Amino acid sequence: MARQLPTAREHLAAIARGGGSDGLTLMTHFAEADADGGEACIRWQLERFARMISDWPEAAACPVSLANSAAILRYPATAHDWVRPGIMLYGGSPFASEDAASLGLRPVMTLRSTILAVQEIDAGERVGYGGTFVASRPTRVGIVACGYADGYPRHAPGGTPIVVSGQRTRTLGRVSMDMLACDLSELPAAGAGSPVVLWGEGL
Known part of the structure; x- marks a missing residue:
């Protein structure tokens, strides 16, 4: 210096x-x-x-x-x-x-979206670019209307926590430009239109 x-x-x-x-x-x-x-x-x-x-x-x-x-x-x-x-x-x-x-810290912003669609996949099936997520069991996959073009980090790894319908779950696979996948296997009531919090209040 x-x-x-x-x-x-x-x-x-x-x-x-x-x-x-x-x-x-x-x-x-x-x-x-x-x-x-x-x-x-x-x-x-x-x-x-x-x-x-x-x-x-x-x-x-x-x-x-x-x-x-x-x-x-x-x-x-x-x-x-x-x-x-x-x-x-x-x-x-x-x-x-x-x-x-x-x-006493809380996020100053919240990124919200919704579930666009739900898919059921079998054990061994892959999700996302590069197939980085491989289902170890039958899995209920939610498609969220948000991706890196919307400001969600492209480098966020699979397994990043999010909240769907007030319940915590995780992302699956890589983040796409305008969509990402999440695990709805333990959220039977969640479906198309369900609210999603990607960061911020409640997460």
Whole structure:
């Protein structure tokens, strides 16, 4: 970091000379805010950040954004002008040692859909691209009207939990562009039109 300070100052000076400091936000990112005992690293990083901007008069007029989810929760003094919550917006904890419920975190959004159709498959039959899910028993498969084109993560693995008609179940196989499959074997009342929660409230 020390080697980078002159370079950072040079960039700031070039921005000032070009009159481009209007609308500029000064930022750093706390890579160890989620670590137990990370306070020393946070303090070191804040000192370096302050040193970097101390020789730049225009910095006083620029908003500062430092805190990610972990820093918002553990180091509230780093909030400054803007904060950048990430995982906490999804109701997830940034800490390995503390779960979301203990921190009072809930997702700020809910992704909902419905069941389009239901198919019955036999043991040994496959579901989805690449046939990555192979039924180990007769399985009732629900087709959900949501896929990666709708914002659901394409990389979400088979077995990812979802809620159908208020009951927790799992996805089957890979996520398609506008559909995904789920297991309705234990949900006999669920069918076409049943509500689905893919993330958020109730999951």
